[in-house]
Amino acid sequence: MTGRRTFGGGGPLVYCLVAVVAALTLGPVAYGALGGFRSNEQLARDPAGLPDPWVVDNYQRVLTNDSFWVYALNSSVIAVITTIVTVVCGVMAAYPLARYQFRFREPLFMVFVLGLLFPLAVAIIPLFILITRDLQMGNTWWGVALPQAAFALPMTVVILRPFLMALPKELEEAAFIDGASRIGVFWRVVLPLSVPGMVTVGVLAFVASWNSYLLPLLLLRDRMRTLPLGVADYSTEYSADTAGVLAFTSIAMIPALILFLTMQKRIVSGLQGAVKG
Amino acid sequence: MTQQGGTLVATPPEETTARRDPRRAVAPRPRLAWRERLEVLVFVGPAIALMAVFILWPVVSAVRMSFYRWKGFGPMDDFVGWANYSLVLGDDVFRGAVGHNFLIVVLSILVQLPLGLGLALLLNRNIRFRGVLRTIIFVPYVLAEVIAGVIWFQLLQPGYGVVDGLVGAVGLTAPEQGFLGTPDLTLYTVFVVLTWKYVGLAVLLFLAGLQGVPAELYEAAQIDGASWWQTQRRIAVPLLGPTIRTWAFLSMIGSIQLFDLVWVLTGGGPANATTTMATYLINQGTARGNYGIAGAASVVLFVIALVMAVLYQRLVLRRDTHEAR
Numbered sequence: 001m002t003g004r005r006t007f008g009g010g011g012p013l014v015y016c017l018v019a020v021v022a023a024l025t026l027g028p029v030a031y032g033a034l035g036g037f038r039s040n041e042q043l044a045r046d047p048a049g050l051p052d053p054w055v056v057d058n059y060q061r062v063l064t065n066d067s068f069w070v071y072a073l074n075s076s077v078i079a080v081i082t083t084i085v086t087v088v089c090g091v092m093a094a095y096p097l098a099r100y101q102f103r104f105r106e107p108l109f110m111v112f113v114l115g116l117l118f119p120l121a122v123a124i125i126p127l128f129i130l131i132t133r134d135l136q137m138g139n140t141w142w143g144v145a146l147p148q149a150a151f152a153l154p155m156t157v158v159i160l161r162p163f164l165m166a167l168p169k170e171l172e173e174a175a176f177i178d179g180a181s182r183i184g185v186f187w188r189v190v191l192p193l194s195v196p197g198m199v200t201v202g203v204l205a206f207v208a209s210w211n212s213y214l215l216p217l218l219l220l221r222d223r224m225r226t227l228p229l230g231v232a233d234y235s236t237e238y239s240a241d242t243a244g245v246l247a248f249t250s251i252a253m254i255p256a257l258i259l260f261l262t263m264q265k266r267i268v269s270g271l272q273g274a275v276k277g
Numbered sequence: 278m279t280q281q282g283g284t285l286v287a288t289p290p291e292e293t294t295a296r297r298d299p300r301r302a303v304a305p306r307p308r309l310a311w312r313e314r315l316e317v318l319v320f321v322g323p324a325i326a327l328m329a330v331f332i333l334w335p336v337v338s339a340v341r342m343s344f345y346r347w348k349g350f351g352p353m354d355d356f357v358g359w360a361n362y363s364l365v366l367g368d369d370v371f372r373g374a375v376g377h378n379f380l381i382v383v384l385s386i387l388v389q390l391p392l393g394l395g396l397a398l399l400l401n402r403n404i405r406f407r408g409v410l411r412t413i414i415f416v417p418y419v420l421a422e423v424i425a426g427v428i429w430f431q432l433l434q435p436g437y438g439v440v441d442g443l444v445g446a447v448g449l450t451a452p453e454q455g456f457l458g459t460p461d462l463t464l465y466t467v468f469v470v471l472t473w474k475y476v477g478l479a480v481l482l483f484l485a486g487l488q489g490v491p492a493e494l495y496e497a498a499q500i501d502g503a504s505w506w507q508t509q510r511r512i513a514v515p516l517l518g519p520t521i522r523t524w525a526f527l528s529m530i531g532s533i534q535l536f537d538l539v540w541v542l543t544g545g546g547p548a549n550a551t552t553t554m555a556t557y558l559i560n561q562g563t564a565r566g567n568y569g570i571a572g573a574a575s576v577v578l579f580v581i582a583l584v585m586a587v588l589y590q591r592l593v594l595r596r597d598t599h600e601a602r
Contacts, residue, residue: 014404021396022413028473029416031439032428048439085327093324096317108321115328117586119534121555122579123335125562125571126342129349130335150331153324182316211421213537214555218563228423232541235427242431253424260419264412267419268481 029253036247043242058247068248070223071230072255074141075210078226081145082152082209087202089149090156091164091194095186097157098164099172109161115154120214128218139224144216148209156201163197164190200266203259207267210256227252336579342572349566361573371574374552375581377464381553382532384468385475386525392472393479393524394517398509400480401487411484418477426541429470433457433542457543460550467542467551474538475531479524486520487513522593529589533582554578 137143435455
């Protein structure tokens with residue numbers, strides 16, 4: 001974080017390089033956002049140009065489009081359920097794995113580590129059958145959120161366990177001496193101390209759910225679709241309306257971007273923690 | 278719920294070893310009271326139950342399904358043995374898909390590693406706007422693959438897309454069918470978009486690894502007259518080893534299950550030029566209702582992922598546990 005650890009500042013060459021990288025990175029995003037402010041006629045004339053004049057109609061159409069809000073609601077509810085289930089189950093599982101001493105502790109932890117190796121794609125077809133037929137949860141919020149939480153759990157536990165291990169034990173011990181039960185200690189001492197770790201894994205679970213495509217693609221239809229499905233379907237249905245597609249897409253990326261910008265530190269530390277753990 | 282009970286038993290006797298290396302804490306344990314076992318069960322139970330129902334069970338069913346000819350309705354009773362596997366493994370489309378996945382795995386390491394490393398070293402210098410730049414480079418990673426796909430699909434439109442325009446401006450001719458419509462180029466085009474989206478993750482992880490390099494090492498090298506390049510090559514990059522190896526593992530696992538971006542950009546086409554194992558099995562399972570074949574393809578995908586992970590763990594990552602950390 002500090003420049004203390006490096007030397008070498010920036011010459012003109014460095015700044016040129018950096019500018020090119022920044023332009024290549026942001027270019028496509030800017031193209032989408034600005035393209036939404038242009039008309040199809042402008043886009044056809046010069047695809048890379050700036051809006052001239054600025055057209056707000058595309059964005060207005062998206063924002064007054066009833067299905068956009070339905071998709072946004074579905075995305076939000078599913079992401080919130082996924083996040084809550086992931087964080088609650090994750091912190092509960094990580095606690096004994098971090099603090100209890102029992103013979104099967106490490107094997108039990110390995111179950112979560114191994115869980116990282118099961119790609120969603122492997123399970124997707126039977127998952128689809130399980131949820132739509134056996135559980136009758138096809139085309140529902142929970143039908144998408146619960147499997148997503150299950151697939152988010154391995155990473156969550158892998159991040160949270162070292163985090164809980166690093167918490168000072170003294171407070172818990174003091175509470176035990178005062179006669180508190182395990183569950184009481186977990187609820188009143190451990191949970192409040194683990195809020196930063198829970199926020200980290202929560203943000204990761206939320207973003208993953210918000211962006212997920214494969215599972216919703218198979219499970220959700222019509223009014224239950226989420227934003228990524230809406231974006232993909234809109235872009236095929238109205239492929240002639242490029243400006244409309246770009247406006248729809250740009251608005252759909254705003255929530256993830258805002259969440260990322262406000263929670264940047266947490267996301268970054270979570271990903272790095274996962275790698276180190 | 279909150280019965281008062283003396284559960285001090287749980288205070289670990291082997292605290293020091295456990296703290297030094299949590300993964301290798303194999304210590305004699307005091308016998309657990311039934312009460313404690315119950316607590317472990319209550320705490321870990323929900324997570325294990327979710328994973329059993331939504332991960333383990335489907336994976337096991339995929340294995341079972343792969344031995345039957347089943348169209349998705351009626352009882353699953355037409356046992357065909359290994360027939361689905363020979364169908365899948367004999368299918369040129371699937372073999373092509375495996376090849377595409379591996380090409381993406383290899384290209385990711387060959388291209389994204391040097392690129393990510395270069396960018397991380399660049400952004401580790403004392404330059405202005407460094408914080409902003411680090412944020413910028415990470416933006417594509419946060420976007421959904423679908424969103425990235427839809428935007429790039431527009432950029433890559435043949436003839437009038439921005440990319441074709443830029444290529445024309447440099448004096449080259451874009452392929453007539455567009456970058457997404459020319460079978461020889463499509464997979465590489467998809468790879469470029471993947472790199473755009475995921476290089477930020479590599480940069481972020483490498484930057485974090487660079488923070489762990491002790492400042493004294495740079496200072497000592499500087500005093501000895503080493504140039505910036507020399508310090509990077511001889512000090513920073515070697516010390517990044519463990520981070521690089523972990524990143525490569527994540528990258529491999531991601532490449533092997535590539536789906537969203539391909540589905541949105543090309544749908545596996547043109548002429549199956551970009552099919553991946555995941556798009557193949559989704560196509561077989563949902564569009565054609567060949568559940569047995571989809572099951573066999575899932576199992577093959579899983580075995581490949583598992584073998585890769587185990588080999589990598591054995592051959593590459595193991596070094597890190599031996600090296601001083």
